[in-house]
Amino acid sequence: MRRLDVGPGARLVVATHNPGKLVEIGALLKPFGMDAVSAGELDIPEPEETGSTFVENAVIKALASAVASGLPALADDSGLAVEALGGDPGIYSARWAGPDKDFDMAMETVNRLLGDNPDRRAAFVCALAVAWPDGHVETFEGTVDGTVCWPPRGGNGFGYDPFFVPEGFDETFGEMEPARKHEMSHRARAFALFVEACLKGA
Numbered sequence: 067m068r069r070l071d072v073g074p075g076a077r078l079v080v081a082t083h084n085p086g087k088l089v090e091i092g093a094l095l096k097p098f099g100m101d102a103v104s105a106g107e108l109d110i111p112e113p114e115e116t117g118s119t120f121v122e123n124a125v126i127k128a129l130a131s132a133v134a135s136g137l138p139a140l141a142d143d144s145g146l147a148v149e150a151l152g153g154d155p156g157i158y159s160a161r162w163a164g165p166d167k168d169f170d171m172a173m174e175t176v177n178r179l180l181g182d183n184p185d186r187r188a189a190f191v192c193a194l195a196v197a198w199p200d201g202h203v204e205t206f207e208g209t210v211d212g213t214v215c216w217p218p219r220g221g222n223g224f225g226y227d228p229f230f231v232p233e234g235f236d237e238t239f240g241e242m243e244p245a246r247k248h249e250m251s252h253r254a255r256a257f258a259l260f261v262e263a264c265l266k267g268a
């Protein structure tokens with residue numbers, strides 16, 4: 067497992083054009099004295115996500131930014147995988163909401179495809195990839211198992227949150243206190259693995 071250089075002056079490119087993600091990841095890196103800079107700020111174009119898994123897409127994004135910037139780069143890819151739909155919408159979770167990012171429609175589509183199938187199992191998945199300019203890559207994956215419910219419940223969070231009840235809870239992610247979701251989310255789990263492997267003790 068390769069570690070990242072940390073401390074004053076250390077920089078990590080976050081392979082995203084989403085300012086929200088940069089803020090979230092920047093806060094995580096700060097205690098290690100690292101600065102997060104986004105691919106957007108460096109004018110690095112977003113590569114086409116041609117992978118067939120979350121990990122493959124995260125690797126494509128991290129490598130594109132690392133090679134273009136000459137700095138290590140971190141990328142994530144995430145989504146909702148529904149068991150009875152063979153893992154759909156999966157890597158296409160954002161696309162199922164269409165150009166208007168209509169997640170009510172995306173949840174309705176998933177529910178319609180499930181029909182009266184009693185198997186409502188689903189998982190949120192987050193893959194993280196760290197790539198170095200020499201092409202070395204490390205990957206991490208965090209998941210939260212649960213079920214999808216109908217109708218969706220709760221106004222917190224984003225995307226498919228109101229549709230997903232994590233295992234061991236009665237509330238959906240959309241009903242849950244945001245802090246509680248963030249503690250146990252697929253993203254938190256993937257980040258914890260990344261921090262442990264690449265940053266801690268460095």
Ligand code: IMP
Nearest residue numbers: 142143144145146159160224225226227
């Ligand atoms: P990404 O930004 O390309 O990884 O897209 C991830 C998509 O998956 C988002 O647009 C959401 O639709 C969905 N997604 C990922 N994580 C979550 C979550 O924590 N809650 C709800 N939806 C999520």
